[in-house]
Amino acid sequence: MSFILSILIFxxxxxxxxxxxxxxxxxxxxxxxxxxxAVAELAVATYxxxxxxxxPPGIGSYLLVQSVPWISVGSFTVNYLVGVDGLxxxxxxxxxxxxxxxxxxxxxxxxxxxxxxxxxxxLFEGAIMGVFASLDLxxxxxxxxxxxxxxxxxxxxxxxxxxxxxxxxxxxxxxxGSTVMLLGFLYFYLGMAHYVSPSFDIPTIQAALQAHEIPVxxxxxxxxxxxxxxxxxxxxxxxxxxxxxxxxxxxxxxxxLLAGVLLKMGGYGFxxxxxxxxxxxxxxxxxxxxxxxxxxxFYGAIAxxxxxxxxxxxxxxxxxxxxxxxxxxxxxLLIADPAVAYLxxxxxxxxxxxxxxxxxCLFMLSGYIHHQAGTREIPSLxxxxxxxxxxxxxxxxxxxxxxxxxxxxxxxxxxMVIVAGISASAVTIVSVLVPIITAGYFLWMIKRTVLSKxxxxxxxxxxxxxxxxxxxxxxxxxxxxxxxxxxxxxPALPVAEFLRGLA
Amino acid sequence: xxxxxxxxxxxxALLLPLLQVVKRGQQQxxxxxxxxILAVSFLLIGLFTMSPTAVPWADGLLSPDQLGGxxxxxxxxxxxxxxxxxxxxxxxxSNPVYYSLLGFTALGMVLLAYSDDLLMLFVAxxxxxxxxxxxAGFDKKARSNEAAVKYAIIGAMSSAIxxxxxxxxxxxxxxTQIPMIVSYFAIPAHQTALxxxxxxxxxxxxxxxxxxxxxHMWIPDAYEGAPSTVSTLLxxxxxxxxxxxxxxxxxxLATVYxxxxxxxxxxxxxxxxLALVTMTVGNISALTQKSMTRLLAYSSxxxxxxxxxxxVPFAANPTSAAAALGMTGAILHVINHAILKGAAxxxxxxxxxxxxxxxxxxxxxxxxxxxxxxxxLTLSFLGLAGVPPLNGFWSKLLLFLxxxxxxxxxxxxxxxxxxxxSLGYYGWVIKRxxxxxxxxxxxxxxxxxxxxxxxxxxxxxxxxxxxxQQAISFxxxxxxxxxxx
Numbered sequence: 001m002s003f004i005l006s007i008l009i010f011x012x013x014x015x016x017x018x019x020x021x022x023x024x025x026x027x028x029x030x031x032x033x034x035x036x037x038a039v040a041e042l043a044v045a046t047y048x049x050x051x052x053x054x055x056p057p058g059i060g061s062y063l064l065v066q067s068v069p070w071i072s073v074g075s076f077t078v079n080y081l082v083g084v085d086g087l088x089x090x091x092x093x094x095x096x097x098x099x100x101x102x103x104x105x106x107x108x109x110x111x112x113x114x115x116x117x118x119x120x121x122x123l124f125e126g127a128i129m130g131v132f133a134s135l136d137l138x139x140x141x142x143x144x145x146x147x148x149x150x151x152x153x154x155x156x157x158x159x160x161x162x163x164x165x166x167x168x169x170x171x172x173x174x175x176x177g178s179t180v181m182l183l184g185f186l187y188f189y190l191g192m193a194h195y196v197s198p199s200f201d202i203p204t205i206q207a208a209l210q211a212h213e214i215p216v217x218x219x220x221x222x223x224x225x226x227x228x229x230x231x232x233x234x235x236x237x238x239x240x241x242x243x244x245x246x247x248x249x250x251x252x253x254x255x256x257l258l259a260g261v262l263l264k265m266g267g268y269g270f271x272x273x274x275x276x277x278x279x280x281x282x283x284x285x286x287x288x289x290x291x292x293x294x295x296x297x298f299y300g301a302i303a304x305x306x307x308x309x310x311x312x313x314x315x316x317x318x319x320x321x322x323x324x325x326x327x328x329x330x331x332x333l334l335i336a337d338p339a340v341a342y343l344x345x346x347x348x349x350x351x352x353x354x355x356x357x358x359x360x361c362l363f364m365l366s367g368y369i370h371h372q373a374g375t376r377e378i379p380s381l382x383x384x385x386x387x388x389x390x391x392x393x394x395x396x397x398x399x400x401x402x403x404x405x406x407x408x409x410x411x412x413x414x415x416m417v418i419v420a421g422i423s424a425s426a427v428t429i430v431s432v433l434v435p436i437i438t439a440g441y442f443l444w445m446i447k448r449t450v451l452s453k454x455x456x457x458x459x460x461x462x463x464x465x466x467x468x469x470x471x472x473x474x475x476x477x478x479x480x481x482x483x484x485x486x487x488x489x490x491p492a493l494p495v496a497e498f499l500r501g502l503a
Numbered sequence: 504x505x506x507x508x509x510x511x512x513x514x515x516a517l518l519l520p521l522l523q524v525v526k527r528g529q530q531q532x533x534x535x536x537x538x539x540i541l542a543v544s545f546l547l548i549g550l551f552t553m554s555p556t557a558v559p560w561a562d563g564l565l566s567p568d569q570l571g572g573x574x575x576x577x578x579x580x581x582x583x584x585x586x587x588x589x590x591x592x593x594x595x596x597s598n599p600v601y602y603s604l605l606g607f608t609a610l611g612m613v614l615l616a617y618s619d620d621l622l623m624l625f626v627a628x629x630x631x632x633x634x635x636x637x638x639a640g641f642d643k644k645a646r647s648n649e650a651a652v653k654y655a656i657i658g659a660m661s662s663a664i665x666x667x668x669x670x671x672x673x674x675x676x677x678x679t680q681i682p683m684i685v686s687y688f689a690i691p692a693h694q695t696a697l698x699x700x701x702x703x704x705x706x707x708x709x710x711x712x713x714x715x716x717x718x719h720m721w722i723p724d725a726y727e728g729a730p731s732t733v734s735t736l737l738x739x740x741x742x743x744x745x746x747x748x749x750x751x752x753x754x755x756l757a758t759v760y761x762x763x764x765x766x767x768x769x770x771x772x773x774x775x776x777l778a779l780v781t782m783t784v785g786n787i788s789a790l791t792q793k794s795m796t797r798l799l800a801y802s803s804x805x806x807x808x809x810x811x812x813x814x815v816p817f818a819a820n821p822t823s824a825a826a827a828l829g830m831t832g833a834i835l836h837v838i839n840h841a842i843l844k845g846a847a848x849x850x851x852x853x854x855x856x857x858x859x860x861x862x863x864x865x866x867x868x869x870x871x872x873x874x875x876x877x878x879x880l881t882l883s884f885l886g887l888a889g890v891p892p893l894n895g896f897w898s899k900l901l902l903f904l905x906x907x908x909x910x911x912x913x914x915x916x917x918x919x920x921x922x923x924x925s926l927g928y929y930g931w932v933i934k935r936x937x938x939x940x941x942x943x944x945x946x947x948x949x950x951x952x953x954x955x956x957x958x959x960x961x962x963x964x965x966x967x968x969x970x971x972q973q974a975i976s977f978x979x980x981x982x983x984x985x986x987x988x
Binding site for chain 1: 824827828831885888890891892896897900901903904907908912915916919920922923926927930931933934937938939971972975976979
């Protein structure tokens with residue numbers, strides 16, 4: 001029994017009212033306090049990450065588990081059950097890290113209703129921690145839905161001109177997706193009751209799966225239902241239409257959370273729930289998932305080429321990159337040789353971590369550029385290289401990280417996923433084209449904005465050195481991870497072995 | 504203790520109008536007295552529910568069980584909230600009469616919750632209904648009068664239908680006591696077509712109060728025309744009376760009785776069809792409304808459909824585990840809906856009181872003008888949509904779980920689709936309150952007693968949401984009192 005994960009989940013929920021009250025009284029001090037609270041939360045997350053790295057949980061087991069009875073009526077029981085492994089820990093850590101950056105970056109970009117804003121950031125953070133730490137399906141669903149509420153308000157209150165439309169579209173799409181997911185959970189739970197004593201408890205269900213106590217025929221319907229919930233979040237083509245709207249309208253720091261954290265819920269769900277609970281059905285349909293992932297990757301990449309708004313371009317990159325996560329996860333189910341198969345799942349986990357930082361950095365940067373230059377339209381941004389040299393350097397580096405160029409770890413993640421894909425089937429070699437297109441539109445964007453001649457008389461200001469430090473902090477972990485990839489891949493290996501072994 | 508609470512409720516309701524003669528000018532006094540009476544009755548019935556004792560004069564008339572306790576507490580709680588909110592709302596000269604009528608309605612609802620005899624049930628039904636006809640027209644404005652007349656006519660019709668059903672039942676069985684009637688119908692030879700007619704008449708009669716489709720037409724007009732506090736009472740309390748009556752009469756009958764020999768027209772199928780139509784019609788109609796009260800009225804109809812889902816597994820097989828789960832979910836949703844809809848109607852009432860508008864445009868930018876009202880409305884809407892971790896989530900979860908695996912699985916699908924759909928119009932209003940610009944800026948006063956009621960209701964919405972076990976056990980106890988006699 002350990003309380004550390006509960007601290008991780010509930011500390012931000014307690015921090016939220018504190019941030020609200022203090023910011024209401026004194027804006028400046030409130031923002032510093034919020035930053036302090038976010039750093040404290042990061043310290044807890046770092047401790048959790050260190051624990052998981054130092055003693056990675058074995059195959060199919062979880063660390064720092066805490067279980068408290070919550071609800072019981074008849075045979076229907078729900079427990080507050082939390083625990084972590086090599087899949088959830090990188091996401092918990094990166095969520096805490098991005099929250100620090102978001103609070104730091106928001107001080108310049110958010111200029112009204114600050115008290116509400118910072119308290120909602122913490123509400124969001126607590127709920128996200130809950131999503132990644134939950135090991136009970138109902139608890140997972142509760143946190144999953146709580147995430148929507150602050151995000152709705154972020155877009156609706158602090159968003160751009162079409163914020164109202166985007167916020168409603170966001171909440172209706174994602175709520176519809178997740179209710180279908182819940183229905184799948186209920187179906188699975190009740191179906192299970194004919195064979196074993198039913199449970200929402202993920203480790204218990206997995207034990208029953210390994211003992212072949214739950215018939216495979218029960219897995220298909222909930223796989224489809226949860227697929228819809230996760231595909232909306234990921235987002236997978238054609239469930240993605242809410243994403244460009246939400247990203248364009250959301251303020252830049254919120255886009256960081258949206259792309260860096262919220263989309264990961266989809267990838268996490270596919271690994272933890274789809275493959276983790278419905279492994280045989282997932283393996284049977286792995287081809288469908290791989291094909292959908294490929295379509296999504298190409299769609300995201302090609303759509304990104306056509307975008308004029310820098311933020312929309314980055315939004316479509318996310319669709320492209322999250323496609324890689326799905327691609328790697330399900331390709332590994334198709335590979336006979338386990339050692340290669342693990343690459344797919346490990347690559348997917350690595351990809352989620354790397355994408356969170358690289359795209360988070362780009363979104364924050366687009367907010368800065370918009371703030372300083374007054375526009376995000378790529379054709380109107382000219383000569384950033386001369387007018388805003390520091391911004392230009394960060395833009396080039398962040399684009400390199402997103403493209404998957406060394407020395408950034410995103411390179412390794414993409415490489416692992418593509419190797420796994422090709423091992424699954426030579427047909428998927430077409431996936432190699434995706435990083436090429438990605439590199440193409442990023443380089444074209446850089447050519448048009450950074451390398452062009454400055455024009456116009458608009459007065460622009462470069463970013464402060466403190467902001468340069470923040471952007472460096474986004475990208476530094478990616479460089480470190482290229483060298484020390486075992487920090488993530490070490491604990492991720494038992495997860496890959498376990499998930500692959502279930503199928 | 505039950506006796507004591509009935510006596511003080513009755514005495515209070517009878518004596519309150521005297522205040523008008525004795526003490527002119529002290530208008531709020533009647534409200535304070537009624538609030539005190541309701542609070543004491545609430546406590547007494549709460550104690551009684553926890554440790555039931557024999558009620559000497561209730562032999563055969565009342566069934567002092569936990570089911571009655573849950574409903575009596577919900578109804579008294581809502582009436583108390585309405586009374587407290589009325590301190591700021593009703594400023595007309597005939598105050599004591601208003602509070603006296605509220606008191607009579609409360610008394611009728613408490614008696615109805617415990618009724619175990621059809622005559623007792625009918626008397627309580629009328630005691631509850633008659634004051635509300637007057638309350639609906641209390642504003643004495645044209646619209647309010649129209650609502651009152653419409654409501655009274657429909658109400659009288661439903662009473663007539665109910666009375667006809669009761670007389671048919673008495674003619675067939677020779678008894679008005681529900682247990683006797685049930686044991687009579689347990690004999691297959693007694694299950695005639697005429698009995699089927701009586702059951703359908705009961706469904707229609709109760710259906711008007713429960714606001715299920717197709718007996719729902721009067722709801723939006725009545726809720727919109729009546730003073731907002733009265734609409735709160737109608738939506739959150741008297742509507743629940745329909746449900747407790749349906750549980751006591753129809754569901755108990757379902758343990759022994761199949762509506763027809765044909766499996767298609769079983770009682771379970773009738774309830775399932777009514778649930779499906781009610782929630783779908785309610786939600787789709789709510790989406791197109793331009794007035795807040797009408798939106799809430801249709802949402803209230805939709806919620807009645809969700810509650811009906813819980814009746815289905817019980818009607819199909821009263822001894823199954825799903826039946827227990829479904830009844831628990833239905834009773835929990837009755838409690839939750841009373842809290843959520845009470846909060847929503849009172850918030851809408853306050854907006855009407857301060858801005859004199861009920862159209863949705865009045866809600867633009869409300870978060871800046873009336874922040875406490877806006878947050879109350881937001882939480883109650885999210886709860887009604889079934890967003891966790893608010894209280895409405897748990898009751899909907901139990902309701903859907905009770906039918907998710909079995910012949911009625913499509914009800915769970917329909918329920919979940921409906922919930923997702925309903926977030927469309929709830930989210931639309933939340934968007935208006937937080938993202939749109941108000942017509943005129945500036946803070947609007949939020950009266951003290953309203954804020955107190957909002958705080959209590961929001962506390963319950965979040966509290967039951969985070970720690971639902973107590974409420975679930977309470978509802979489950981009430982469900983068991985029906986299932987195990």
